[in-house]
Structure formats: C-alpha cells, structure tokens
Amino acid sequence: MANPVIMPRQGQSVESCILTEWKVQPGDTVAEGDVLAVIETDKASFDLESTASGTVLELFWEADDDVPVLANVIAIGAEGENIDDLRPATESASATALPATSSTPESSAVQSTVAADQSPASAPVDLSTTSHVPSSGVSPRARKKAMNLGVDAETLVGTGPGGRVIERDVDAFLAGTPRLSAAARVRAKEQGLEAPVRGSGIAGMALASDMRQPGAIEGAEVEPVKGIRKLIAERMMQSLQGTAQLTLHSSFDVTNCQKYRKKRLADGESKVSINDLIAQAILAALQNHPEMNAHFLGDRLAVFHEVNLGIAVDSPRGLMVPVVQEASKMSLEMLSSEIKKKAIACREGTIQPDDLSGGTFTLTNLGMLGVENFTPVLNVPEIAILGVGGISLKPKKNEEGEVSFVDQISLSLTIDHQAIDGAPAARFIQTLVNHLENHPGENPQKIEGEE
Known part of the structure; x- marks a missing residue:
C-alpha cells in the first residue's frame, strides 16, 4: 500500500x-x-x-x-x-504534471492569448508572446511586407476591419521588434523566447543566439524573488503600510561599558559584548516604561508583563529575528548565552520556528558593519524596535564645562505612533542611556523606577 x-x-x-x-x-x-x-x-x-x-x-x-x-x-x-x-x-x-520541463504549443497559446487581451490592439506586438494568436486574415500587402522582412504575419494582432492584419500592423510590430532569422523565429515559437531591441545580425537582425527569456533585461541577471526573500519583502511592506512609524535618535557614552567589560575579564568572569549590555539595558528601561513592551492590534493594545526580546540576525538565508523568551528574568550571563545560541542556530539553519515568534520588543544592531545611523523598521505587531549603530568619536562637555572626545554609540528607536507618543518614547531612551552610561551590567531589578 x-x-x-x-x-x-x-x-x-x-x-x-x-x-x-x-x-x-x-x-x-x-x-x-x-x-x-x-x-x-x-x-x-x-x-x-x-x-x-x-x-x-x-x-x-x-x-x-x-x-x-x-x-x-x-x-x-x-x-x-x-x-x-x-x-x-x-x-x-x-x-x-511535475515531470514536464518545456513549454508546449498549447501552453504557449494560452499565454499568448492572455498577453494579447492585456495589451491595446494598436500597440506593437512581441512575436514571442503572440506566436499562436489567430488573426482574422492578412491583407496581401501586409503579407508581402511581412515575408520580405522575416515576420510571420499570422502571429500579429490586426487592427483592420474584423481584426484583419494590415500593413500598419506590420510596421507597428517592427518598430518595437527586430527582424528575426529563420532559426530565431523557430526558437520564438517553440520555446517562447523573445528578441532583444536590436539583434547581433546584419542591420540588427536577431539571430537564434540572441533570443532570450521574456522579461530579460539587457546587462543584468534577472532572478525571481521567492522564498524567504519574498516573505521578508511582504512583511516589510506590511509594516510600513500598516503603521505610523516615527524614529527618535540619540547616543550614549560607551566609556563605562568598555570599562565594565575589561573588569569582568580581569575578575575571571565570562565575556560579554556591547550588544549584550544594550540588551540588558533595554530590559531595565522597559521595567520603568512597560508601555513600550506591547503589541498594537488595531482596536486593542496588549502590554506584556514579561519581555520576549527579539534579536535581529543576519543569516545566509536572510534576516531572521529569533526571540529570547522571558529575557526579563535572566541575568546578564544567561542573556548573553541565549543571544549567542539563537544567532548561531539562525546562521546554521537549525533554528526552530517557535523560536522565531512571540517577540514583544526587538533589538537590531548594524554597528559591527560600520553603520553609524539607520532607521529600523518595526517588527509588527510590536510597537518599538531599537537600532544600534557603530562607535564614533564625538565631543562631550562635562560638568565643569570642559569638552573632551569620547566614544559614543548611536541609538535609533522606531515606534508605532498609533500606540505610543514621542514623549514617552523619548523618556524610554533617556532611561536606556542612563543605564548604559552609569549602570552597565547591573540587573534590571537593581535599578530604581522612574516617573
């Protein structure tokens, strides 16, 4: 069986x-x-x-x-x-009928009829897409001119009485299509190929070797958009069309974060990255601003008790956003370990689908690629995403009014203005920057709340 x-x-x-x-x-x-x-x-x-x-x-x-x-x-x-x-x-x-790999005359006829229906009758007609479109007759002058120029008049759409092909139809066709050699005409009919604007033969005649797939573009390799790339494109358009996106920009002095990382290594503790410290700072800021940890559902706003932190990952198959579930309950070491595990699984193709959904706030970092500032796109239905840029040297004035140059990292917070206003989003960034500059590495619960 x-x-x-x-x-x-x-x-x-x-x-x-x-x-x-x-x-x-x-x-x-x-x-x-x-x-x-x-x-x-x-x-x-x-x-x-x-x-x-x-x-x-x-x-x-x-x-x-x-x-x-x-x-x-x-x-x-x-x-x-x-x-x-x-x-x-x-x-x-x-x-x-999977085994079929080549076009048949019947399938070409169907495609040709559809193409003809979608085009104005007076427009130039491509031989490759009308190789089986029946006409209501061909005038003697049109037939003679077509034969002399290497065109099959029976394939043209006529604009004369009753759909009859007349001389101007041949001229209109030739205005957009070069003459075809005998071998090129065969390839056009049997394989559904089309000619370029000008062929490589004498006086621009298209030879069999010039014929190409419909939709081909001169000087470019054309590939269909499919798979994950197609789905990413659809999601990005849905995000931009269905939300009111506003981006706020800020930066923080990375000096204390760098000192903290060096101290951890000197004390024999595990290595953490700047991105790990930013992720932990997000958790701290969300404790003081829980309204940012939410989904906008049109007529409802779901504010979550726990933070499921999405981490954007550049993988060989495209952009992926694995989610660290209940990240708000984790220590810095646990958070760093989980982020690394999820990123490796994405790049190796072993990530599970359930690990790619359920996020409540997303972090995306392009700083390691030399990008200073960018505008992240929301991962809907989340209402906020934080973009992180690279380190750059910028002037900073201290309390005594003295100016010095320090390493700073740019932050870009995109919000859905339907769900959150600019002022509370700005306060979230203030809390985030304060944590990174003054409390790097401290667990979120150790930071006092803000009004």
Missing part, C-alpha cells in the same frame, strides 16, 4: 511552508529518513525527510508552491500502486 509523506507542522504558528527544492523525482528509490525536499517557513529552511521506504510514485506539488501543513506532499510505495486517494484536495491542476 502506498504511503503519503505530509508537510510537517513547523511550530504552532506556521500554517504553510514553501517547497523550495525537490531532492527526488518519480521513480527514485528512497529509504525512511532520506531527504526528499527543502522547505521554508517565513523565517527558516528545513529538510523534508521521508517517513516511508519504497519508490517515489508522484510529487503532488511543484517547487516554490506554498503547501499547507499536514497536506500530502509525495506518494511512496511499490511501482504501479494506485495513489488517487492520496492526492491532496487543494492540489492545483498544474501540480499534477
């Missing part, structure tokens, strides 16, 4: 996964535990492993399909077994 392999649930908040790459094809023999495909959530990538042994009978989805969790993905069994009852109910018609 054939067995299905289902799309596993990668965390409680994940409803679907993108199937980015198949590792097997129908007819392959697999064993339990073999990698069948690579799948992605909106945050991380995973291997889909086989839960059965046998022959791959059918792949129910194509690469880049968004597959619901718990849906059947593939059928494995003995050759010739019936698998009709295993096909997922939501399977698209195109997903049942």
Whole structure:
C-alpha cells in the first residue's frame, strides 16, 4: 500500500511552508529518513525527510508552491500502486504534471492569448508572446511586407476591419521588434523566447543566439524573488503600510561599558559584548516604561508583563529575528548565552520556528558593519524596535564645562505612533542611556523606577 509523506507542522504558528527544492523525482528509490525536499517557513529552511521506504510514485506539488501543513506532499510505495486517494484536495491542476520541463504549443497559446487581451490592439506586438494568436486574415500587402522582412504575419494582432492584419500592423510590430532569422523565429515559437531591441545580425537582425527569456533585461541577471526573500519583502511592506512609524535618535557614552567589560575579564568572569549590555539595558528601561513592551492590534493594545526580546540576525538565508523568551528574568550571563545560541542556530539553519515568534520588543544592531545611523523598521505587531549603530568619536562637555572626545554609540528607536507618543518614547531612551552610561551590567531589578 502506498504511503503519503505530509508537510510537517513547523511550530504552532506556521500554517504553510514553501517547497523550495525537490531532492527526488518519480521513480527514485528512497529509504525512511532520506531527504526528499527543502522547505521554508517565513523565517527558516528545513529538510523534508521521508517517513516511508519504497519508490517515489508522484510529487503532488511543484517547487516554490506554498503547501499547507499536514497536506500530502509525495506518494511512496511499490511501482504501479494506485495513489488517487492520496492526492491532496487543494492540489492545483498544474501540480499534477511535475515531470514536464518545456513549454508546449498549447501552453504557449494560452499565454499568448492572455498577453494579447492585456495589451491595446494598436500597440506593437512581441512575436514571442503572440506566436499562436489567430488573426482574422492578412491583407496581401501586409503579407508581402511581412515575408520580405522575416515576420510571420499570422502571429500579429490586426487592427483592420474584423481584426484583419494590415500593413500598419506590420510596421507597428517592427518598430518595437527586430527582424528575426529563420532559426530565431523557430526558437520564438517553440520555446517562447523573445528578441532583444536590436539583434547581433546584419542591420540588427536577431539571430537564434540572441533570443532570450521574456522579461530579460539587457546587462543584468534577472532572478525571481521567492522564498524567504519574498516573505521578508511582504512583511516589510506590511509594516510600513500598516503603521505610523516615527524614529527618535540619540547616543550614549560607551566609556563605562568598555570599562565594565575589561573588569569582568580581569575578575575571571565570562565575556560579554556591547550588544549584550544594550540588551540588558533595554530590559531595565522597559521595567520603568512597560508601555513600550506591547503589541498594537488595531482596536486593542496588549502590554506584556514579561519581555520576549527579539534579536535581529543576519543569516545566509536572510534576516531572521529569533526571540529570547522571558529575557526579563535572566541575568546578564544567561542573556548573553541565549543571544549567542539563537544567532548561531539562525546562521546554521537549525533554528526552530517557535523560536522565531512571540517577540514583544526587538533589538537590531548594524554597528559591527560600520553603520553609524539607520532607521529600523518595526517588527509588527510590536510597537518599538531599537537600532544600534557603530562607535564614533564625538565631543562631550562635562560638568565643569570642559569638552573632551569620547566614544559614543548611536541609538535609533522606531515606534508605532498609533500606540505610543514621542514623549514617552523619548523618556524610554533617556532611561536606556542612563543605564548604559552609569549602570552597565547591573540587573534590571537593581535599578530604581522612574516617573
């Protein structure tokens, strides 16, 4: 009896996964535990492993399909077994014919008809997208001119009476498309390729070697936006379109933080980074300003008792934001250790989906890349995110009025103005800076509250 392999649930908040790459094809023999495909959530990538042994009978989805969790993905069994009852109910018609890898005349015809419907009748028509569009006849003059110039008049959209192709239709087509050689015309029809603005042949004729995929751009390598990159793009646009983002800028004197780090090493304690000290300072500031530790839900504002701190991580697969759960209960050593573990898991691709959700406040740091200031984008529905820049030498006046140059780090706090005003956000930054300059390394509960 054939067995299905289902799309596993990668965390409680994940409803679907993108199937980015198949590792097997129908007819392959697999064993339990073999990698069948690579799948992605909106945050991380995973291997889909086989839960059965046998022959791959059918792949129910194509690469880049968004597959619901718990849906059947593939059928494995003995050759010739019936698998009709295993096909997922939501399977698209195109997903049942995975082995096909080239365009057929029928599919080209459908694409050509759609392209023609979306274009004005009088516009120049691309041969590659209209290679099977029927016309209502071709005038003798248009046919003769088209033959002399290497154009198939039957592929043009006519603007004459009843859709008849007339001479001006040939001229309009040639205005936007070079003449095609015989081999180029074959490639255009059979492979759905298009010509560049000017070919490499005599008088700009397009040769077979000039033909390219539709949408190609001269001098550039064009790749589709997909997978995590596509999801990140969608999330960023949702964030900017659905929130009223305001960014406040400040900086702090890093002198005491540097002294504290050196003292820890001299005392034989574990090494901590400036980023760790900033993360702990966020926890201290949120104790005094809990209204910043919240989600804005349109008609509701959820203010959380504990801080689940998101840490933006640059991984090989794109931006990820692992969450340190209940960070507000941790000592500096625990916090530093958890941040390192989450970052390593993101970069190695072993982070779990549940570790990438549930944040209440986010920290993002580009200082190590030499960036002094930037405007972070909210990780909705959170109402605040803190951006950290690099160290720079800046003048500072002391109480006696003397000016000296000290190392300072810039801070950029983006808030959702729908949920919080500028003044309380500014007070949050004041508390944060005070902790970093005067109390680095102290646990949040040791800092007295502020009004």
